[in-house]
Amino acid sequence: MPEQLSRPRRVGIWTSRVLAVLLASMFLVPLGLPSDSVPPLSGRANAIDYAASEGRWGWGNQNHNHGSFGHNQLDHGTFVYTDLGPYAALIYLLADINCHQKAERSWEIRGNQMPVCVRDIGILAGALLMSVIFTFRGRNRWLVRDTALSVLPDRWLEPIYRTNMRTKVCLGLAALAILPIGFDGGIQMLTSYESTNSLRLLTGAFFGAGIxxxxxxxxxxxxSEHGHDPSMVDLPAGLSFRRPLSGHQEE
Incomplete structure (x- = not known):
């Protein structure tokens, strides 16, 4: 009978599979379409812009030269992803809902604009890399905080646990994930500064990995996997949780 995988490994494997399919699709779909069949796009995030040639679901195919979002799509050619095959249409639909799809912030393959912008590619790539790392290194250590820290080598964690700096380290990791994309995207939104695709890719990867x-x-x-007994959790440096009389676990 095969050995049962730990919960972190199962979660990591399934998350890796989903992310790998999504990331690969962002490249395979434009690669598989006829050349120059997806023109430069410019829509809105969290909205459907290219499902139709006009009307509510065809916002992106209208003239929006006057605003900060969109452009005159007629200058580039209309695009309706519901006219594509089911697989390609699904990928461009998911991208349309989640990404602004600005042409100048996106890559092209065979003259076809990719479904999402470069920053979103970075987010997917960073998330995929982290899910692979978690698959092999992640451990269920009772609390979300300690389970997240388990991806780091135990020799790095030993001084952190001995001095009980776990929360501060977790906050630092969160800042490392959020601040780069926050500064790069925020300054770009509020000033005339324009980021580069390389920087968008990098900041997106940090954010995706952290999330x-x-x-x-x-x-x-x-x-429950530790029998609700905190002393059974395997922590670095031979430490363990203990349950005080109040009934709350602490180290």
Whole structure:
């Protein structure tokens, strides 16, 4: 009978599979379409802009030269992804809902604009990399915080646990994920500064890795797997949790 995989490993494997399919699709779909069949786009995030040639679902195919979002799509040619095959249409629909799809912030393959911008490619790539790391290194250590930290080598964690700096380190990791994309995107939105695609890719990767790490930790941290006994959790430096008389766990 095959050995049962740990919960963190199962969560990591399934998350990796989903992200790998999504990331690969962002490249394979424009690669598989006829050349120059997806013109330069410019829509809105969190909205459907290119599902139709006109009307409510065809906002992107109208003239929006006057605003900060959109452009005159007629100058580039209309695009309706519902006219594509089911797989390509689904990928461009998911992208349309989540990404502004600005042409100047996106890559092209065979003259076809990719479904999402470069920053979103970075987010997917960073999340995929983190899910692979978590698959092999993640451990259920009772709390979300400690489960997230388990991806780091124990020799790095030993002084952190001995001095009980876990929360501060977690906040530092969160800042590392959020601040670069926040500064790069925020300054770009509020000033005339224009980022580069290389920087968008990098900041997106940090953000994607951070968000994915805490998602994976949240899905994997389960006290029930330790019999609801905190002393059974394997911590670095031979330390363990203990339950005080009040009934709350602490180290």
């Amino acid at each position: 994915c790490l805490y998602f994976l930790a949240g899905m994997s941290a389960r006290p």
